[in-house]
Amino acid sequence: MAADLVLSQLHYMVPEESKHGTFVGRIAQDLGLQISDINARRLRIVSKDDTDYFQVNLQNGILFVNKMIDREQLCPKTNVCIIQLEIILDKPVQIHHVDVEIEDINDNYPIFSSNEFKLFIVESRLPGSRFPLEGAVDADVGTNSIRNYELSASEYFALDIQTYTQKSKSVQLVLKKILDREQIACHTLAFTAYDGGNPKLSATAELIITVQDVNDNAPAFDKSFYTVNLLENSLKGTVVTKLNATDLDEGENGEVIYAFNKVVPQEVTSRFSIEKHTGIIRVMGEVDFESYNIFEIEVDAVDKGQYALAGHCKVIVNIIDLNDNPPEMTVTSLNVPVPEDISVGSVVAVISVHDRDSGLNGKVNCHISKTVPFKIKSTLREYFSLIVDGDLDREKVSEYEIEIIATDEGLPSFSVSKLIKVQISDVNDNSPTFIQVSETITIKENNPPGSHVYTVSASDSDISQNSFITYSIIDSSIDGIPISSFISINPENGKVFALLSFDHEQVSYFKCQVKASDAGLPPLSSNLTVNIFIADINDNAPIILTPFSNSESKMTELVSKSAKEGHLVTKIKAIDADSGYNAWISYGFKDLTQNVPFAIGRQTGEITVIRPLTELDGNEYKLTILLKDHGEPEMSATLTIAIILVESGQDLPLERKTYPNRKDDEFPDANIYLIMAICLISTVFLITLIVYTVLRWQKYTQEISALKQHNFCPSIAGSWTYSQQRQYKVCLSGGPPKNDLILFTPNYPQALVDDTVSKNGSLTSEVAGQVRFY
Known part of the structure; x- marks a missing residue:
């Protein structure tokens, strides 16, 4: 390599x-x-x-x-x-x-541009006023360059040296006390510059300061020191900066004219100009970083007074180098394809980058143009490595086109790019996935057995056999019955079938787990929870609960002819085994053709007298009551009631039944005997209970004392839901023994149950068979 x-x-x-x-x-x-x-x-x-x-x-x-x-x-x-x-x-x-x-060796002396410098200072200048001086230059660098300045002893003047940059030092003459032209009109001082070599080398110039006696306010700049950055090769007329100076005087003494200080060297005046009325400094010549990378410009702001006063500032113009050579990039090695389980930090390619520029313009940085699980790392001077920086997933990205960009740090920067293709090889690392972890479906009750109710679908981003998916239902049970008795699934396409016809009144909700497995080695899988709700349909008609009803749904009621308007005749009660609107019952008369003195509450089922009864009214009315639910389609039941009008005080037949909420105008004599019998039986029971309590008191006291050492309170061992069971709870904690009976009742309205029991003593077998508890 x-x-x-x-x-x-x-x-x-x-x-x-x-x-x-x-x-x-x-x-x-x-x-x-x-x-x-x-x-x-x-x-x-x-x-x-x-x-x-x-x-x-x-x-x-x-x-x-x-x-x-x-x-x-x-x-x-x-x-x-x-x-x-x-x-x-x-x-x-x-x-x-x-x-x-x-x-560097100290082989150059500091040099002033002149052997003497002349300054003119108005005597009214206040102590602390500053006057820029032209410093010396030294061709040496580092410690051998100029390090310090000294001024001969003077009670009026001192030097202030400020270091702004590595190459720039500002030397200013500071006025220590007020000048008096009448006493001393001219001050002559020795101005010496020293370098930092060993031995030190120095140069001395003479400062001739002439004291002027006029204007008392000099123009003042916003800042005494300005720093400006300027691109090399800037066009002629380019604005470098705009200076601003103000003068507190009025008239001509307050009018300011800008100009370069006479100490400004020729290389500045040949490249820059300043507008005397606006203070704008412009480029007027060639600006080349390779010739001069920094310019120090002393600017004066002079008023137009008879004895003109001047304000001073220094402008540092930093020339910014332009880049003119792009980087060169070569791929020296490339290892592809890359397995998707490769470890982070592995080297994929080695790249060589070179830039012929120098400094920042020649310093090259490499980066990748977009977000990929790779990164560029610098290894040796001009070499970079492309390494893995994250987890690879072939199922998401099977090939990366990595654009590597090499950019130097010049302004403006140059860059070069190269495209590298990296293929990713596959391993089996993905399990089947569902869009959601759970799904909710609704099946209407009374559905045909074997009907298709839903289709589950999972996806696997692997390829070949690793992406072949089969479906199954995880074994579970509903009230001890295996879930496989309720539903089944096609293992290939995920279609879910209902194996039986559901009844909302028996099962309203259950859930199951569907498993999706791929054919990889080893196989991977994931689960989906399917929540199945059985929707209610209107398949149950209202059921009449009145104890007067018989197999033909008929009943008889007696009403006194002296009953007043609003008198309650009876109240029809019914239930519907359905839910929601399907169980909402309304009451009304059916085929009412004659003018009857009765009305029925649409929502309550209460039959009341709506007008006073007269001799013209018949002695008996046969009314058909229609009970309807609000389902779709509507289902109903009918009840025939015979209302017989009787005279006041007339004995009622034995078959008449009484409601606890019925208001009768007369109190029958039979009720008096019933109350007397109840009172007698209660008295005998009370006497027996007192005697029994006295006899057992001592034994109970001993049992309680023994139980105080072992306090306990057993909890209820169960609940009554689908059958009538009674559970007892005995709690002994130091007090008299108590037997607390806890009875769980079905979900009938309490008033309805009380009314029904009071009429018949217990629910009829017909009614009990129609009621379902949840």
Whole structure:
């Protein structure tokens, strides 16, 4: 692979201006070569910029200086100066990167642009006022460049040095106390610059400060320091920035004119201009990053007063390098297809990327254009690896088209892309799946046995036999009956069939589990819960509960002729075994042709007198009562009732039956004897109970004392649902013994049961047979 060609990287350092033959490093020894391999493998040295500053002694493998190097000439704009070499060996071919860093020496003095600088300062300037000074320049870099400035002793002036960037220092003259032109009209000071070399080198210029006596407000900029970024090759007329200065004076003394300070060098004035009335700085010449990557511009804002005052600011213009070389990308190895169970971190491909630019423009980053379970990882200087970064699933994606994009960090950046196809091989790792974990279906009762009621469907994203699905019902039971007696399923297509005709009044709901299995080895499966509701249809007619009814659904009622309007004759009660609207019963007279003095409540079934009875009314009325439910289709039952009108006080026949909620106008004598008999029997029972209690009291007391040591309260052992069972609960906890009877009643309305029992003493066998409990 290409990665084997680039084996190592060496880094050496040598001072600038080293003489020919100066020792740099033992290149053969550092590369692990024998002296005999140097000529046998044809070792040679190549410089990327085709210079011959260094050579290798083929006799001893030492890298030495071939000719003297001037760092300031070789790298005038950078702090770190590196010459890149390639050591090439043949048989086999190997390439080694060697970087030789040229160390700066302090061989340049600081230099001022002039031996003297003249400043004019108004005497009214306040202490703390600042005046920019032109600093010195030094061709050296690092610690050998300019590090400090000094000013000769003065009670009026001092220096303030600010470092804004690595290359930029702002030197300002600070006024310490108010000037007095009448006392001292001119100040002469020594301005000295020092570098950081050893020994230190310095340069001195003379500051001649002339004190002026006029205007008392100088223009002031919004900021004393501006930083601006500007693209190289910007067109002529491009706005760099807009400065703003204000003057508190009025008239001409407040009018501001902008101009470059006289200390601004020619390389600035040849490339930039400033509009004197607006303060807009524009590009007027060629801006090239390779020539100058930063400009320091001193700007003055001068008013139009008789003795003009000026405000000052510094503008730092950083030139942004443009990128002009795209990266080059090569795929050196590719391992496909990739199994879907491959481990995360496995290498799929190795990619080589190179960019001929330098700095950020030559720094290349690789990434993948879209979200895939792969990632790019940098391995060696110019090499990247495509590795697995997530779980692969062939059933979701069988092939990935991975677009790898190499982008440098230039502005604007250049990029190149390459498309790599990675196939995924299959393993059996998917079980059949249902769309939902549960389904709810409804089957109407009285369905034909064997009818198709539902179809379940599962899917398997595997292929071949791994995706062949069969269906089955998991064994379970309903009230002890196997679920297979109720429904069945076709194992191939998932169709569910009802094996019997369901009755909502017996079974209203049950559920089952459907299992879907594939044919893989081993087989995989999943379950679906099917909730089956049996929908009610109107298949039960209303059933009359009145105790007066016989097999022919007939009854007789007696009404006194003196009954008033609203008098309750009787109340018809019925039930319907259906549910909902199918069980909602309404009452009404059927085929009512004559003018009868009675009416029936549509919802209550109460028959009442609706007008006073007269001699013209007949002695007997035969009425047919129609009981209808609200189902579709409607079902009904009929009851024939004979109402006989009798005189007040007339004895009623024995067959008459009494309702507990009926209001009679007369209280029969027979009831008095009944009440007297009940009272006598109750008295005898009460006396017997008292005697029995006294006799048993002592025995109970002993039992209670014994039970206090073992308090217990057994719970009910069951419930009464489909049959009439009575459960007892005895709780002994230190008090008198009690027998608590808990009776669970069926779901009849309480009033209906009370009324029925009071008339007949118990439910008729016919009625009990028609009632279902839930």
